[in-house]
Amino acid sequence: MTHHPGPALARRAADHPFVFARAFNTFDPAVLDRLYEPDAGFVPVPGRLVTGAERFRANDDFLRLRVPIEVSPRHTYVVGDLALLIVDFVIAGTAAHGGEVRIEGTATDVARRGADGYWRYAIDNPFGAAHPPEPAPTAPGPR
Numbered sequence: 001m002t003h004h005p006g007p008a009l010a011r012r013a014a015d016h017p018f019v020f021a022r023a024f025n026t027f028d029p030a031v032l033d034r035l036y037e038p039d040a041g042f043v044p045v046p047g048r049l050v051t052g053a054e055r056f057r058a059n060d061d062f063l064r065l066r067v068p069i070e071v072s073p074r075h076t077y078v079v080g081d082l083a084l085l086i087v088d089f090v091i092a093g094t095a096a097h098g099g100e101v102r103i104e105g106t107a108t109d110v111a112r113r114g115a116d117g118y119w120r121y122a123i124d125n126p127f128g129a130a131h132p133p134e135p136a137p138t139a140p141g142p143r
Helices: 013-024 028-034 052-062
Strands: 035-047 048-051 069-079 082-093 102-111 119-124
Touching: 013 028, 013 069, 013 082, 013 102, 013 119, 028 052, 028 069, 048 052
Parallel strands: 035 119
Antiparallel strands: 035 048, 069 082, 082 102, 102 119
């Protein structure tokens, strides 16, 4: 059995979000991870940046839902080998656990063109400028 390497990487920064969607929709975390630089950061919830194995696990948590992503790029700004990608996305449907899921946002991502000419995420921030979740209220302690 051979492992499918996933979609070809993007040669143009503007194509990177579409390549990401194709890789995401394989639901294979190894395929998706090819779209990141080795030390890239991922923001699974606003205010929390993860890297390395923790980034891989956080992406896998989204993929385990088995709900495809749709992307709608708004803007791509390229300066040299860096790109700022502003991308609306929606993950909506019936998840593998049987419940309905709807996750949406406007990503503010940074991609870098590698020496090989392909674009990869340096920072994947799917929820853009969203505020971190409010902490759960705690019961007042004894006085």
